Amino acid sequence: MAEDALKDWKIARTGISLLLNNKTEEAEALFIEHPHSFHVKAGRCFVLFMNALMTFEEDKFQQATLLLKDMERECAGDIGWLKSVKSKVFRAEETDKDYVNKLERQIVLADTQVFSAVSLFLQQELTGYVRGCWMLRKAWRVYQHAYNQISQLYRRTFGTNPTGFSPSCINPSNGSSLQSPQSPESSEWSIPSCNGYTNNVTPMSSPSGLRSSLSMFFSLTGITSEQQTPFVEPAEVTRLMSAASFGYGVYQLCVSLLPPSVLKVIHFFGFEGNRQSGLTALMYARLGEDMRAPLATLSLLWYHTIVRPFFALDGSNVKAGVAAAKQLVAECHAEFQNSALFLFFTGRMERLERNVDAALEAFGKAVEVATQREVKLLCLHEVAWCHVIRFSYDEAYRSLLQLQQQSRWSKGFYAYLAMVCCGANGKFDVLLSLYGKILPWFHETKNESQLDVFIMRRLPKIVDKETGHPYTVLYYKLLVYEALYLWNALPSCSTESLREISYECKENHSEEPMVGLTDLIEGAAYLYLEDTEAAIKSFRNCLKCRYPSKDEYDQHVSAFALYELGSSLSNNNNLNEGKNFLSKAQTQYKDYDFETRLNLRIHAALKNV
Known part of the structure; x- marks a missing residue:
């Protein structure tokens, strides 16, 4: 392969390594020196998306989305149908550099679709899910196509199949027959194959009739599609396989983690995710020399x-x-x-x-x-x-207040958690002061996400609506425990803390902010103390006190109790009853707090029953 192209991906790899090693200025200086390098632009795009994913800040996602669209346009233009036609007409000889760049652009094209889909899924809106599924469908086809080309090259070079990564083993779901990228309706881009054939774009951008006419013209004039695949250095073949495996691994993990309701859309589009295949692909990618290797490691750490x-x-x-x-x-x-x-x-x-x-x-x-x-x-x-x-409420309050002031992600969440920590610490004057300051801001919240809805449902529970006075310390402690439970942070509490929680829940049920919350939290504490019998009893008590007259509000309490009871019974060799409660949790309630998260847990639990 040509030296300049080899240098480009190494520059991108070095820049990413500098960024990860806290050398931001050095990395930026290196990137600025190569403003027109495709690999450097792609590397910066990946890093910017990671920053957005870490902070969940809207402006970061908007910036990353614009850059992803730019990369998509550049990749689609460079490997497009018209460019392939020109190469046939003018019989341009394809060099090893051209060939590798073409494969690289196919991979990055699919990568942009996966990352854009992830951004849409994080919005947790129906239209975003549908658009994201369509993007994943396009990405799947391009990954499959690129992998087929690279695997052929790999077999020709090494005489064997690559180990540890095989996207072709993932078959379409529902027994449906996925169109190959060669079919006219398969993609919004045209993707030239390694021997010069072109995978078609949509009829809007390149009508199949025109394409057929041109194919006939080429045949009559003796212009053929066949080209000799250039020789590619073995190290570069291995790097390309590593590059293909990174985005494909992220894609597989992304699809496998979608909520059950969205999986129906995925199956309708004719594909599905395989978590283990995704992990295997990322493990392969992280061991390569490509610029994506450290990003593959970070993806695996994020998952685990x-x-x-x-x-x-x-x-x-x-x-x-x-x-x-x-x-x-x-x-x-x-x-x-x-x-x-x-x-x-x-x-x-x-x-x-x-x-x-x-x-x-x-x-x-x-x-x-x-x-x-x-x-x-x-x-x-x-x-x-x-x-x-650790129930260090003073330190927690200071940290949360700092985040509420500095972070652009969900200031309302940090404010809410800061207030309940103040209440749990008995500092009611600070709680009321903070409540008065941020109450007008809360009313301007648009309720766009599940977290926004959660906060707005908790706001009336902060102070007594009739008197304007705060509640008791135990009341606010239960709200803290609820947050720890919903964010699955209770298992990180020490044994002593879990015993303290179970004791406080057992002693007083009269001050709970929501009917049944005390029993739910008590059951969770017993579960992490490995007292399954006591946990099952608490979850049954939770459901008993809510059914049937007090189940209209705060329905997440019932839904989570059903899930916990069903999981505990299943793990305690009571599979039929456990499965029954899990099924109820899945179907009996809608539009409750953290419904999407719980449905993922229910789906995983039912698969294991």
Whole structure:
């Protein structure tokens, strides 16, 4: 391969490594020196999307979306149908550089669709889900097509199939026959194959009639599509396979984590996700030399330390992914030992293992060395949660107030959590002062996300509507415990803290903010104390006190109790009754707090029954 192209991807890889090692200025200087490099632009695009994903800030997502669209246009233009026609007419000889660049652009084209789809899914809106599914469908086809070309090249070069990554093993769902990228209706882009054939665009941009006429013209004039595939260096073949596996792995994880209601749309489009295939692809990608290798490692760390515990993919065992995450960090220690992001994931691992002091130390060090505002806020977010987990309400309040002032992501959430921490600490004057300051701002909230709806439903519970006075300390503690439970942070509490929670819940049911909340929290505490019988009893009591006359409001309490009871019974060798309660949790309630998250947990639990 030509030296300049080889240099470009290495420059992008170096720039990403500098960014991850807190050397933002050096990375920017390196990127600025190569403003027209495709690889550098793609690398910057990936990093910007990661920053948006970390902070959830709307302006970051808008910036990333614009850059993704620019990359899509550039890739689609470079590998388009018209360009392929020109090469046939003028018989342009394809060099190894042209060939590799064409494959690279196919991969980045699919990557942009996956990242754009993730942005849409995070909005948690129906129209966003449908658009995101369509983008994933397009990405799937391009990945499959690119992989087929690269795997042929790999077999020709090495005489064997690549190990550890095989997208072709993922078959369409429903027994449907997916159109190949060669069919006229298959994609919105035209994708030339390795031998010069062109995969068609939509009829809008290139009518199939015109394409057929041109094909006949080429045949009559003796212009053929066949071209000899140029020789590509073995190291470059391996890098291309690694590049293809990164986005494909993210794609597979993304699809496998969609809520059941969206999976129906996915199946309608004719494809599905395979989580294990996604993890295998990312493991392959992280071992390569491509610029995406460190991003593949970060994706795996994100999955094992955030996704798995947050969505309870392993039930109540939040430590299930820690061993894999530790191995990933250990293998990257030489290159990223002082990286703020890797310190962040180290803190996450410590928190999941209930080593909250060690987690605070890791997060604190990450804040000190971080040069990017996004990373600092990400770590401060975790610091605040660690203080809440330890019931250190003063420290939690200070951290949450700082986040409420500095973060552009859900200021209302940080304000709400800060207020209930004040109440749990008995500082009612501070609570009322903060409540008065932010109440007008709350009324301007647009209720666009599930989190916004959650906050607006909690706002009337902060103070007594009739008297304007605060409630009791235990009342606010229960709201803190509810937040810990809903964010699946209760398992990170110490044994002593869990016993304290169960004791407070058992002693007083008269001050609960929502009917049945005390029993739900008590049952969860018993569950993490490994007293399954006591947990089952509490969950049954929760449902008993809510049915049938008090189940109109705060229905998330009933839905989560059904899920917990069903999961506990299933794990306690009572499969039929457990499955019955899980099915009720899935179908009996709608539009409650964190419905999407719970449905993911129910779906995972039912698959294991």
